[in-house]
Structure formats: structure tokens, C-alpha cells
Amino acid sequence: MKDRTVLACWLAAVVAITFVHDPGVLAGLLLIALAAQGGSAPMIALRALLAVALVNLTVSIAFVASAWLSGEDWMLFVLRLNLRVFLLALLTFWMIRHVDLARAVAPWSSLQFLVVLVIGQIRTFAALLTDYRMAFASRSPTRPPLRMRFGSAGRQAAAMMEKAERQADELNHGMRARGFFDDRA
Amino acid sequence: MHIPDGLIAPQAYLAAAALAVPCWAYAVRRVATALDERAIPRLAVLTALAFVLSTIMVPLPGGTSAHLSGMGLLVLAFGLWPAFLAFSLVLALQALLLGAGGITALPVNALTMGLAGGAVVVGVRSLLGPGKSAWAIVLPVSSGVVVAAVLLALVLGAQPYLASDAHGQPLFFPFGPAVTLPVIVLPHLVIGLLEGVLTWMVIGILDSRRATA
Numbered sequence: 001m002k003d004r005t006v007l008a009c010w011l012a013a014v015v016a017i018t019f020v021h022d023p024g025v026l027a028g029l030l031l032i033a034l035a036a037q038g039g040s041a042p043m044i045a046l047r048a049l050l051a052v053a054l055v056n057l058t059v060s061i062a063f064v065a066s067a068w069l070s071g072e073d074w075m076l077f078v079l080r081l082n083l084r085v086f087l088l089a090l091l092t093f094w095m096i097r098h099v100d101l102a103r104a105v106a107p108w109s110s111l112q113f114l115v116v117l118v119i120g121q122i123r124t125f126a127a128l129l130t131d132y133r134m135a136f137a138s139r140s141p142t143r144p145p146l147r148m149r150f151g152s153a154g155r156q157a158a159a160m161m162e163k164a165e166r167q168a169d170e171l172n173h174g175m176r177a178r179g180f181f182d183d184r185a
Numbered sequence: 186m187h188i189p190d191g192l193i194a195p196q197a198y199l200a201a202a203a204l205a206v207p208c209w210a211y212a213v214r215r216v217a218t219a220l221d222e223r224a225i226p227r228l229a230v231l232t233a234l235a236f237v238l239s240t241i242m243v244p245l246p247g248g249t250s251a252h253l254s255g256m257g258l259l260v261l262a263f264g265l266w267p268a269f270l271a272f273s274l275v276l277a278l279q280a281l282l283l284g285a286g287g288i289t290a291l292p293v294n295a296l297t298m299g300l301a302g303g304a305v306v307v308g309v310r311s312l313l314g315p316g317k318s319a320w321a322i323v324l325p326v327s328s329g330v331v332v333a334a335v336l337l338a339l340v341l342g343a344q345p346y347l348a349s350d351a352h353g354q355p356l357f358f359p360f361g362p363a364v365t366l367p368v369i370v371l372p373h374l375v376i377g378l379l380e381g382v383l384t385w386m387v388i389g390i391l392d393s394r395r396a397t398a
Contacts, residue, residue, distance in 0.1 A: 014288060018195050021356050051284055052189055059192075063359050077354050085191035092190070092284045101281055114229055118278065121233030129237055150379075154386035156241055157253065161262060161391055164234040171226035 003104035010095040014088055023076065026083035033090050044097065048089035056082050121167060125160055132156045188294065188341070190287030192358045194348035197340060201292035208300055209273060215266040231271040235259055236278065256333075257326030258384045260303045261310065272299035293340050302333030322388060323381035330377030331370065338362065338369040 020026055034041045060078050067074035102119070105111045136144075136152045144152075175181065217224045238255030259268035273295040279285040286294060306329035313321045342362030345355040358365075 011288065014190055015195070018191065018198075018289060018357075021350065047284070055189055055192070059359065062364075066360075073352075073354070076350075076352075077359060080356070081191070081359075085189055088190040088287070089284065092280070092288070096282065096284055099281075101278075110225060114225055114232075114274075115278075117226065117229030118232045118236070118274065119282075121230055122236050122278075125233050125237035126240070129240065150383070151386070153241055153253070154383050155390060157238060157255070157258065157383065157387045158390035158394070160234055160237055160241075161258070161387065162394065164230050168227045168230040171230065175226060 003099045003101075004106070006095060006099050007101075007104045010091060010099075013091055017084060017088055017091075020084070021080060023079040023083055026080065026087060030083055030087045030090070033087060033094070037090075037094055040097070044093045045090060047093045048086060051093070052085050052089045056085055117171065124167070125163065128159065128163060129156060132159060188287060188290035188337075190289045192341070192344070193287075193290050193293060194344055194357045195289075196347045197343065198289040198293060201296055201340075205273075205292035205296050208296070209270065212266040212270040212273075216270055219267075228267065228270060228274075231259065231263060231267055232274040232278070235268075235271045235275045239275065253380060253383060254298065254302075254330065256298060256302055257306050257329050257380060258387055260306045260329070261322070261326070261384065261388065265300075265303045265307050268303050269295070269299045272303075293337070297336040297340065298333040301336050302329040305329040305332045317388060317392065319382075319385050322385040323378070325381075326384045327377035327381035330380055331373055334370045334373035334377070335366070338365040341365045341369070 017026075017029065020029070034045060037044055060082060063077060063081075064074045067077075102112055102115050105115055132152075133156070140148075216228060235255050238253055238258065241253045241255075256268065256272055259271060263271075273291070276286060276291050276294050276299075277288075280288045280291060306325045309325035309328045310321070313324060315321075339362055341358050342360065342365035344358035345361055348356040350356060
């Protein structure tokens, strides 16, 4: 219940903040959000900053340059954009820290099962991919040419596809053997 | 091509959500009908596959690299609707578990890259016939990537016209299509071509492994 409430509040806050355009109000909300996070605020703020820095810097610098060339004011837009995007990222990382997604979707059993399966499968595929990359790196004492690296990326993707087809069948058999589909009939 | 929260105006993302929800409902029904009890495990594996495929780096000349989107490969291997659903779930998980990409941008990303891009792959592929030559795979996948990039550039480029303040200053993404189209689409001409070649390679590798199994 707590996870679902936090998720719903976060979603409502994200939508509401996109209707706020006053930099003063956005700055106030940002301060409240930082204060509410207590001791974890610096770490969450750093993660949010890293997540949005590239996009925000690129858009802000380009806007400042174009406004400067045309003699227009740029401060208001840059403040508004950066405060809003940073505030939204901060709230998102706070939500990630406090919400267990599988518990949040518990009322929808199929969706919950899907989320749990997907997260488990991502770990399996990621481990296989890491093995492939490490094996390729260990076979390549010097940086391989572009053609070889391209070929390796293709073989990694092919290995994932093969694994996916087998995994889907195995999961299906495992779920049937344990009566999962009988419970839902 | 991930767009974070705060760059798309509510007029755009709410409209995209209104369009995406029936598409997701239709995709769920199609997948459930086609796969019955196999739907959940199949969709879970497909979603995990799409998630991990998007972490595979495509090497670019000059020592840089780009992410494989995997959408063309998924569409060719599993069909448009399962691929669209899996791709949408990947976007949701990236936003909710990693904070990558925005939840408000999710419907826009899903519709442009997942549905429109995927539909172009299917359409061009059906025009070219069922062959497995390089041409018959590279062209549909590249076209899908480029069309998705064009649509995303148009959505981003529409933001200053959709929302601006009393002084005419943009409230969200500030640049129009004259900037977004070349900035987003030109790199995706190269990325699309590389993704097409990689998809053709993967399908070739899978076919040769199946032939020798």
C-alpha cells in the first residue's frame, strides 16, 4: 500500500510540476524536496544532477548562445528549464529509493508477475552479456579493429536472441509444472 | 533518443498518453490472444531481451559508440505488437528503476520509436518481400530508426509553439524543427544504417546456427 501511494504521489507531483512555470516557485519546491530527503539529499541530488547534466547543459548553452546573438533575454528560460528538470529528476530518484515496484503493482497480479519475471530475466541476460564482453576483451590483447568489434556486437545480440527463445519456453514449462496457470484458470 | 521529464509540454505528453493507452490495450489483447498462457513468460523474456539489447554498444568509426535500440530486430523476430509492448515496458522500467528517460516522455517515446518505427519496419519489409538479403533487412530497420527520429524531432520541435509565456519565451524545449530535425535526424541516418547492418548480421548468425543445430 505504501509503495503504491508513494508511486501515485510521485506521478501526480511530476504532472503538477509541469504546470508550474515560475522559477521562484520551482526553486521553493526544490528546497522543500531537498529538505524532505534529510541526510540522503546530497547523494540523491548528485545522482539527479548527473542524470540531467548533459541534456540541460546542451539545451541551456545553445539557448544562451542563440538568445545572445538575437539580443533576447535568456535568464528566465534557463532558470525555469534547469530548476524544473532538476526538481523532476530529484523526485524520480527519491521515488526509486523508496518504492519497490513489484509491491507497488501488487493489486494487478499479472503485471506484478511480469515485473518480477522481467527483473529476474534482465539479470540473467546482463550476466550473459558481461561474460561475452569479458571473453572478447580477454581474447583481444590490443584494441580490435572496428570490423571485429562490430562482429562481436552482432554475436552478442544473436546470443541474447537464442537465449531468449529458450528462456521463454523454459519459464513457461516451469510455471505450468508448478501449477501457476491452474491457479488462474 | 531518451527525453527526460520537463522538456515536453503537458499538451503534448497528455495527448500522446491518450493515444498510447488504447494502443497498449490493443497490444495486450493481441499478445494475450496469440500466446494464451505463454503470454506472460514470453513477454517477460522479450522485455528483458529488449532491455539488455539496448545496452549493446554499436561501435562507430573514430572510437565512439551508440546504443543499439533493438526495435527492428524485435519486430522482425516477434512481430509489431509484442515488440511494441516489450519496448514500452522497457521504457517504463528504465524510468521507474533507473531514472533514465522521463515518465512524461514515455508515451511519446513509445509511440515514435516503438509503434511508428516498428510499423515502418513491418511496412517496408512487406514491400520488399520475405527475402533475407542484406537489402531486405537493412532498409526496413534503417527506415524505422530514421522515421522514429524524424517524428521525435517534430514532437520536440513543436514544443516552443505549444507552450510559451506572455513574452514569447518557451516554457519547455526551446528549439523549433529547423534545429531539432538536423540535430536529431542526421546522426540517426548513420545509427539507423549501422543498426540495420547489425540486425542483418544477427539474423544471419541465428539462421546459420539453426541450420547447423
